[in-house]
Amino acid sequence: MSLTRFSCVIRATQKLQVYQWAWSCKHKADYSSRAESFLTGSNVNYLEAQYLDWAKTKGSIDSSWDNFYDSLSGPALQIEDIQDEFSPTTVKPKSKQDTSKDKEAITEKIKLHLAVQNLIRSYQARGHLLAKTDPLGLSLAASYIMKSKNATLETKGLECRIVSREIGRVLCEKHMDMVFKLPDRTCIGGTETELSLREIIHRLENVYCRSIGTEYLHLFDIDCINFIRERMETPGALDKSVEEKRLIMRRLTKAVFLEKYFATKWPAEKRFGLEGGESMVVMLEEIVDTSTKLGVESIVMAMQHRGRLNMLVNVCRKQLTDIFAQFKPMEPKEAGSGDIKYHLGTYIHRFIRRTNKYIKVSMSANPSHLEVVSPVVVGKTRAEQYWKGDNNGDKVMAIIMHGDAAFSGQGVVYETMHLGNLPAFTTHGSIHIVCNNQIGYTTDPRFARSSPYCSDVAKCVDAPVFHVNADDAEAVAHVARVAIEYRCKFKKDVVLDLVCYRRFGHSEEDEPMFTQPFMYKKIKSMQTVDKIYGEKLKAEGIVTDADVKGWEKEYMDTLNRHFELAKKVTKLSIMDWIDTPWTGFFEARDPKKVEETGISETSINTISRHFCKAPEPWAFEVHKGVNRILANREKMVNEGVADWAMGEALAFGSLLRDKIHIRFTGEDVERGTMAHRHHVYHHQGVDGATYRVLDVLYPDQANYALHNSSLSEFGILGYEVGYSYSSPQLLTIWEAQYGDFADTAQPVFDTFICNGESKWVCQSGIVVQLPHGVDGAGPEHSSGRVERYLQACDDDEDNIPDLDDKEMALKQLRSANWIVCNVTTPANYFHLIRRQIALPFRKPVILMTPKVGLKHPFYRSKFSEFLPGTCFQRAIPEAGPASKKPECVKKLLFCSGKVAITIDELRKEKKLEDQIAMCRIEQLFPFPYDIVLQEFCKYECAKVYFCQEEHKNQGPWLFAKVRLENLFGKKIECISRPPSAASATGIKWMHAKELKELKEKIIKI
């Protein structure tokens, strides 16, 4: 590369910087970040190459560069022009008569300074590969790369080259004492602007290759990069004051001694001890402390089993007595199944002495299914932010703790983290902490993931990762502080990978030597982290032996005191472990009263008229198809009739009027998968402009948070369940695109929705809508799999409730684990939705919703069915001709859902309306025994069947069969499709054949 050409490029670079500066001033953008991205080594090369092309043939590159390069062809360049921030200080301006030898020397020095620049950048980008983050010293990220190349990590040179190609190639021993000016992109110099190469490497290794491995150059935002760089590289960044060091020591003492105490008192009891990772307490405490300084008022936490008891005690400040009491068998005070001690949640308002501030810290209850709690806790956090009016995440923040194997293995981790930047789901940054003990039960990382780090999912969500050696307590505290500062400044996710080890087996009864003999031989030789840190502080003269012994004794005394107190606890109270209390709600409600669900004529008019009125055409251009839909709606309104969408709008509109916040999400819910809902219109002439119909219904209405979600069931449903826990004054709805796809969120149903109340006494009023129907759409667009939800109902089919009890229906609901419905009228949908809020408690509803029925004339209700005095019908008895002469009825069909349309159409067509009676069971669970029995008794001469469109081994049949037979005391038959492995056929011919056969069975008298 000739000097003149290079100079031109440099000059071009500098000019462009000026242009960029001018541009950024104009556009109020951040200049520093733009300049940095431009001035990378590769850009310089690129510019030079481009300049050569341009010089050779004009027009060979984009003409927009012409002016720019033209402007460079001015007077001959002075040597000063090539001096920039990277030039070695040894470069001195020379006269024009420089010899070619001089030029060569200068070129060589430029080459060196570029190499130094690259070296610095390489350490920033790849230094973590050599970081000594493993306390056992057994693994190094670099070895992962070496192994994949079939090479060994033998020489120091080779090691370094993993980080930087310059070492040993361009830069070698002879350059080590040469002094280089430091580029802007590093802070290792502090106040110094130049350092020797030896010192540069030394400082870079200290920052990037010791106890902390920092991954951050993948971040999109240069400001984020600069922030981390400054916090990590500035000399003395890791230094702690004497006070801080002593605090860390005390925290370590507590963490270590608590585990020891558990182990002594209950050696065989499962608790998934934190031994080997105790500095996690230091990490969490630092985050909590610093967060209060930064304005955080509430931290919503979730974590897996490992070290949970220690976190509860030392971070959440759960009373030790409560924890110790959990170790003995005790009768519970409340009904329900309860849960094991390392699943329970809690909350507390903590006073932080370091900042003189209060903070609410809550730990969410969670199931054994690893990571299922992650989306739940994020949803909870968002809800708490909503209730606090914390639109920026300044006051409420989530911390989620993970195990290394689970974090890299469970897909729901991504399903949670990818929500981070979605406007309707963001919580403005969560802190993720991985308790990376380098093992998952008995499985080594090398068989558990395909990347060097367990945290690599963070890279696809633009989160920095700090890997830290858990045995370096100060490094742990440092990254914790950087992480919380980063989160609070940028409102983005950040990951802390606490690399530790598991001192004992997976649980207290496991023998790790069976499977990890080598690792555990090493572990046996390891000192506990309090000892390591204690020795360090003693050597520094910061603590004395007496200090340490004093703290140990003080904590042991506390432990012993609470141990004695725990002996006096005789009853277990699950209520003591609630993580989100609904203060005052239950006390304020009459437990025997369900509020009115009907609404006044005025409300019906206001909402229905609004719902069919388009915005003014001069202000907002809606799609013609929407106008047609609105015209149809208006026609129905004029006739006093509601379809499904109108029933829904009436329910939502009236709740919003009553100040009930509604959150409704799912894939494509704004329009509705079947284009029936249309709650959001899109301006046909202005990109991105929308009109949200129900947002502007009443001037002082509650917030309607209707949002299309990402294509995730597991993550979103979990999130919404978390949201629903936040308050009883809230209606949370999640709608699957088709009911079939809800099975990808199965763990959320199985571990939260169906038994959350039983395990953790926490209620949720979430409504899960599952559009479905066997319409010939194939095996995966047909079934809501109602049988699965029915099978999970906590009901005894042999236990028929007291049918004379007027409160039977409410008592049934109160004791149910959830409600399963398949409603067939818009009015019933309306009442069911409103009943969610009218009940004096909250229950999840699994609601099978229609596809065909959304627009079918059978699914219509008169406005009179929405008025005060009307209510949800658990079953809809026959009301047609058959009901007038029950003695003539030959067939009584109990059914549920859309098959009612088929039955009704058929009997009309075959003139059998007076011979076939139909009773629609709208609430399958709790089962409406009373109404069903009345219908059974009414049609004495009729043969009784249960009819469903699903295959015989699926649908509600088996659930209904036992209950009907127990109630009637006789066998009943099923009319359905034959048994099948798939939930529907994909072959049109087969579908038609099945339907024909089903119909024949229905009308056969």
Ligand SMILES: Cc1ncc(C[n+]2csc(CCOP(=O)(O)OP(=O)(O)O)c2C)c(N)n1
């Ligand atoms: C979804 C799920 N699959 C499997 C298990 C069984 N299991 C419990 S702990 C564990 C290992 C977890 O390893 P890691 O995430 O590294 O946490 P650690 O126990 O090492 O702290 C496994 C497989 C589970 N609880 N949940």
Ligand SMILES: [Mg+2]
């Ligand atoms: Mg692990």
